[in-house]
Every structure is written in structure tokens, then in C-alpha cells.
Amino acid sequence: MKEIKEILKAYDLAVQHNEKTALATVVKVEGSSYRQPGARMLITENGALTGAISGGCLEGDALKKAQMVIFKQQSMLVTYDTTDDDDAKFGVGLGCNGIIHILIEPIVESRKNNPIQLLKVCTTNRSPKVLVTLFDLKNKRANQPGTLLLFQEKESIYNQTFNQVKTEVQTSILEACSTVFTNNKTLIQSIEQTNFTAFVENMQPSIRLNIIGAGNDVLPLVKLAKAMGWDIVIADGRSNLATSTRFSEAIEVLTGKADEVVGRLKVDRKTAVVLMSHNFNYDLGILKGLYPYKCPYIGVLGPKKKLLKLMDQLANQDIALQEKEENLIFGPMGLDIGAESPEEIALSILSEVKAVMAGNVGGHLRSKNGPIHNHPNGSVRS
Known part of the structure; x- marks a missing residue:
């Protein structure tokens, strides 16, 4: 688009x-x-x-x-x-x-x-x-x-x-x-x-990327997503960080508590939500408020144990995720490309989002048996 x-x-x-x-x-x-x-x-x-x-x-x-x-x-x-x-x-x-x-x-x-x-x-x-x-x-x-x-x-x-x-x-x-x-x-x-x-x-509409968090590590993610033409929404409880001046590329900047913000988030089948607030309770509030999940990708920044703890907390609040719902949550999020810097991590995250949206699993193209793309008339990309 x-x-x-x-x-x-x-x-x-x-x-x-x-x-x-x-x-x-x-x-x-x-x-x-x-x-x-x-x-x-x-x-x-x-x-x-x-x-x-x-x-x-x-x-x-x-x-x-x-x-x-x-x-x-x-x-x-x-x-x-x-x-x-x-x-x-x-x-x-x-x-x-x-x-x-x-x-x-x-x-x-x-x-x-x-x-x-x-x-x-x-x-x-x-x-x-x-x-x-x-x-x-x-x-x-x-x-x-x-x-x-x-x-x-x-x-x-x-x-x-x-x-x-x-x-x-x-x-x-x-x-x-x-x-x-x-x-x-x-x-x-x-x-x-x-x-x-x-x-x-x-x-299909552009991918909408709802980014929960407005820290410095979000800046390269926003710039790269904007370069790809995605629609970007920023949400955070810290009004001094979540500003339209700081994130001029975003179509919308939301501030407030998690339960306030989550009701204003728009999601559809071309929407990804990434949790990058570095605040466990804020991420939990967003994850809880989004349920039942209507988007194909929810990413959680941080180690696997953080995601497991989030799941436990959801269960304690009477939200027991089924396998199909757990499959929509990616934590740690991103493809394994050896990312270290914020820019590399942004590339890793957006690559995974794109793969999920396209119904692909990522990996090396040279490992594929057959064409890169399968199209209605059998065409392939060189």
C-alpha cells in the first residue's frame, strides 16, 4: 500500500x-x-x-x-x-x-x-x-x-x-x-x-503497528516501520515521552493508564501489537485488555520467563489462554538474526511481524524448495 x-x-x-x-x-x-x-x-x-x-x-x-x-x-x-x-x-x-x-x-x-x-x-x-x-x-x-x-x-x-x-x-x-x-x-x-x-x-490495508512503550528503543522501530509504509500508533503511560513531537511518524499517540489506553487501540487482522513499555504491570494490563485477541501478532519484549509470568498472571485473573490464543503471542519477539543494537532488534521484530502477516515462518530463502512466491498463475520472484 x-x-x-x-x-x-x-x-x-x-x-x-x-x-x-x-x-x-x-x-x-x-x-x-x-x-x-x-x-x-x-x-x-x-x-x-x-x-x-x-x-x-x-x-x-x-x-x-x-x-x-x-x-x-x-x-x-x-x-x-x-x-x-x-x-x-x-x-x-x-x-x-x-x-x-x-x-x-x-x-x-x-x-x-x-x-x-x-x-x-x-x-x-x-x-x-x-x-x-x-x-x-x-x-x-x-x-x-x-x-x-x-x-x-x-x-x-x-x-x-x-x-x-x-x-x-x-x-x-x-x-x-x-x-x-x-x-x-x-x-x-x-x-x-x-x-x-x-x-x-x-x-489489503497497510500493516498497523501498535507500539506499547515510548522509550528510546522504540525510536528505530518507528523509523523502520515508517520506511515500510506501516501505520504506527504509540501508547504509553508517560506523557513526557509519548508525544506527537517525539513520534511525528505516528498516526496517533495515546497516553494514559493501561486500562484507559487499551480501549482506544484499534486492532484488525492486519494489526500487530508489540509490548515495549519495560513495565510489567503496564504490559499485563494491555495483554488483559486486548483479550479476546483479534489480531494475528502480539509481541512481548524480554526473556521467555517474562512471557510465562504474564501468562500466569492472566490465569490468576481468570483468563486461561487456549493454544490458538497462545500462538498469537510471540515472546521473546523477533527473528533470531543475532540482533544486539536497538536498530538490529527493530529489524528482528519487524521481520517477524512481516513474516507472520504473510503467513511465512522466516528463514533462509536458499533453504526453500521451490519458488520464493507462489502466485495464482505460477509466477515466481527472481
């Missing part, structure tokens, strides 16, 4: 300067690629780039094609095939051994629910959403339908392009949206009896 937010800022700036823009989106990958479907880049007519669609190999060529799209005001599907050993002949030198399909769309400010406007809706709240991009692999130079529908629980938003496709195509798209919305997994699906392929994208 960080990349999308940066693209939205860049777009608003381009509008202020009266610059025309185009949006490039990776919509399908066959084989290996540095970026996966959903990677985006905004291009202005003057050549400014925001976001990335590769490790830097495709951007130059995509810029030229995007400027053509802006000039003609017609979308284009571009394919880079690097499965040939001599990929230098494409002028991009990817070395990824994959086929990357990129949709480039002109952004027309006056067009209702254009791709940028749909992306803006994705950032307005933390509710789950599904974004649909439709493209034609057999007629790549034809005007592509593009980003045409944002599916959400209460009301779906679509542009005029959606109304222009056949009813049976609309039905297939909406059925795919329901599947993705239910399963929380992105889908790339061919539309039967047509040349169209739908990139049905599971749009």
Missing part, C-alpha cells in the same frame, strides 16, 4: 502542474520476475517516475511506451519475454527468465472513477477490497479495458468501461471478485469464450 500512496501523492502533484500521466501495472507474470502482479508505477509526460515495475530494468523502456500512451490517450499492453538466454536483445537485460505483462493506461482526470480514483478509494479505510483490471493478451495493441472495478462489501465502484463489456463478462468478473473477497487471495483468471484475462487483486 505504501507504493500506491506514493503514486497518489505524485499524481496530485502532476495535476497541480497540469502534467498528463499514465499508470503502468504488472498484471501477469509467467516464470520469474523481480516484481509481481500489482506492482505499479506512475509516469508523467515529462518523464518523472513514481513506484517501480521491475528492479530498474524495465522502467526506461516502459517510460517511452507510457509517453506514447499519454500522447495517443489509449492504453497498451506490453510484454517483456526474457525466457530466451539472450534477453539483452530486448534492450532491458532482465535476467529473470520470465514473461512480464504490463498494462499502461492513460489517466484522464475528468473521467469518473479512473484508475487513480479507484486506488484512492482503496486507501480511504481499512475494509477489505478487490480491484479488477481487465486486459487482452491476444490483442495487446488494442485499447485495453484496464482498471475498471473496485469491489467492496457494501457498494462496488466501477467506471464506464465496465458497462461497455458484455454482460457475461461482467458476471464472470463479479463472481471472481466474490471468490477473492472470501478467500483473501488474488486471482488471475481467463474469461471464458473471450480473449480477456482479469487480474482480480486482493487489496
Whole structure:
């Protein structure tokens, strides 16, 4: 979501300067690629780039094609095939051994629910959403339908392009949206009896990081989390430390006793809570107040015996955690990377949070049997 937010800022700036823009989106990958479907880049007519669609190999060529799209005001599907050993002949030198399909769309400010406007809706709240991009692999130079529908629980938003496709195509798209919305997994699906392929994208909010504690060791954690585009909330009983000036990167700073603060904490399935107050009773109050747990990660700073003591205290207060609830609590928190300094500990903690959110266990990538990422169309990251 960080990349999308940066693209939205860049777009608003381009509008202020009266610059025309185009949006490039990776919509399908066959084989290996540095970026996966959903990677985006905004291009202005003057050549400014925001976001990335590769490790830097495709951007130059995509810029030229995007400027053509802006000039003609017609979308284009571009394919880079690097499965040939001599990929230098494409002028991009990817070395990824994959086929990357990129949709480039002109952004027309006056067009209702254009791709940028749909992306803006994705950032307005933390509710789950599904974004649909439709493209034609057999007629790549034809005007592509593009980003045409944002599916959400209460009301779906679509542009005029959606109304222009056949009813049976609309039905297939909406059925795919329901599947993705239910399963929380992105889908790339061919539309039967047509040349169209739908990139049905599971749009997840940024990770929210609720940090309990405002000591000096929290500072590098906040800076690193901010660099990754996470939403940060600070909470502490010490009002002299928990200030918006000290933590300008936070979207919210809460102060008060544990039982006061915990009621103001917002948690969902993309929220992590880390207990770093260095105050046992304060951490206990937060842990007690969060029960029943509705977030996938609660981290406890300190040795294992501290966590065991916290569990005992919860039991004494008639909160007996079941195995599934205990599995949500990580103490000591962090991946074992040999961290010593506050900055290294921050890296360890955030790495574990990211792994848990992604459903991974951490570890060395070289130890994996198979691709780094498993995607609906079998693509992998190089």
C-alpha cells in the first residue's frame, strides 16, 4: 500500500502542474520476475517516475511506451519475454527468465472513477477490497479495458468501461471478485469464450503497528516501520515521552493508564501489537485488555520467563489462554538474526511481524524448495 500512496501523492502533484500521466501495472507474470502482479508505477509526460515495475530494468523502456500512451490517450499492453538466454536483445537485460505483462493506461482526470480514483478509494479505510483490471493478451495493441472495478462489501465502484463489456463478462468478473473477497487471495483468471484475462487483486490495508512503550528503543522501530509504509500508533503511560513531537511518524499517540489506553487501540487482522513499555504491570494490563485477541501478532519484549509470568498472571485473573490464543503471542519477539543494537532488534521484530502477516515462518530463502512466491498463475520472484 505504501507504493500506491506514493503514486497518489505524485499524481496530485502532476495535476497541480497540469502534467498528463499514465499508470503502468504488472498484471501477469509467467516464470520469474523481480516484481509481481500489482506492482505499479506512475509516469508523467515529462518523464518523472513514481513506484517501480521491475528492479530498474524495465522502467526506461516502459517510460517511452507510457509517453506514447499519454500522447495517443489509449492504453497498451506490453510484454517483456526474457525466457530466451539472450534477453539483452530486448534492450532491458532482465535476467529473470520470465514473461512480464504490463498494462499502461492513460489517466484522464475528468473521467469518473479512473484508475487513480479507484486506488484512492482503496486507501480511504481499512475494509477489505478487490480491484479488477481487465486486459487482452491476444490483442495487446488494442485499447485495453484496464482498471475498471473496485469491489467492496457494501457498494462496488466501477467506471464506464465496465458497462461497455458484455454482460457475461461482467458476471464472470463479479463472481471472481466474490471468490477473492472470501478467500483473501488474488486471482488471475481467463474469461471464458473471450480473449480477456482479469487480474482480480486482493487489496489489503497497510500493516498497523501498535507500539506499547515510548522509550528510546522504540525510536528505530518507528523509523523502520515508517520506511515500510506501516501505520504506527504509540501508547504509553508517560506523557513526557509519548508525544506527537517525539513520534511525528505516528498516526496517533495515546497516553494514559493501561486500562484507559487499551480501549482506544484499534486492532484488525492486519494489526500487530508489540509490548515495549519495560513495565510489567503496564504490559499485563494491555495483554488483559486486548483479550479476546483479534489480531494475528502480539509481541512481548524480554526473556521467555517474562512471557510465562504474564501468562500466569492472566490465569490468576481468570483468563486461561487456549493454544490458538497462545500462538498469537510471540515472546521473546523477533527473528533470531543475532540482533544486539536497538536498530538490529527493530529489524528482528519487524521481520517477524512481516513474516507472520504473510503467513511465512522466516528463514533462509536458499533453504526453500521451490519458488520464493507462489502466485495464482505460477509466477515466481527472481
